[in-house]
Amino acid sequence: MVQDILIVDGYNMIGAWPNLRRLADENLLEDARDELISMLADYQGFSGMKVILVFDAHQVPGLGKRYRQSRLDIRYTKEKETADECIERLVYEWLNRRTRIYVATSDNVEQHVIFGKGALRLPARELFIAIEENRKEMRRKIKETEAKPRNSFESKLGDELKMKLERWRRGETP
Template sequence: MKEYLILDGYNVINAWPSLKKNADVDLEGAREELAARMAEYSSYTGKNIIIVFDAHLVKGNNGSKEVLRGVKIVYTKERETADSYIEKAIMSIAKTNRVVVATNDWAEQQMVLGGGATRVSVRELIIDFENIKNKIKIKTSKTKTEKDILSTRIDPVLLRKLEKLRRS
């Protein structure tokens, strides 16, 4: 069973303080930053991430989908809200997979629960993301320390020979 995390894109951006601040200046940059954060999140958790952005007020918009750093990004078509897209996605994905939706929209949270998925608030998502970033930081610093310890255990003569061999 695969796990999916679906984000109501603009809802998440507007509730995530650093992304909101960025969006006030550069909305495209905030969308890209959200995708980058979710790519990192996905690589650690193994979850499939779908970010849905409203484009329902854009005249003649046929909608679009793209994959950016392993994250599926959806822009809804004209007259289709992110909520309605997410509802349809839940109905098809949740039949055979675990689906979690990140949003602060109360009405959408009720729809999510009724559709067989679970929900997390944006605050919960931020906390989970920060915890994962800390785990990655600890893991990488531990790996670096282990490498440093290994180099102190090897005979200096052998270490120079290995270094010479590596460089040739």
């Protein structure tokens, strides 16, 4: 079975998606990151893809940081490493016969580089559309589930038996 992996350039998505860009423009970059994490966690849960979110921290001293939040693998690059370099390294590490890797970025140069390494490119706009479609599908499934009777006696009966019981209730002979 092939495992799908999505590697996301975090700040590239924040700059490309209107709702996140608005937060970042209002000096709420942390809120934009949190919203991106929430959106990708939902997407990962619904799509079944493993999602790795990479944030560029190459001008921040240190060894980088890696943690999990909402079952999402989040990475900050190490000192003097750009997000693009980290993404290229991850593609190289993860690529094998049992994985299909998608990289979400709108950086044209990075798209060509990762495509040359064997990964599939996913522009920021396409990922945004896919996430919105997933959200609509989740809402539809939730409504569908809520509309169904929950573990009631009636839900266990077949249509023919329901009709017989209804005729009996009305006093008709079955």
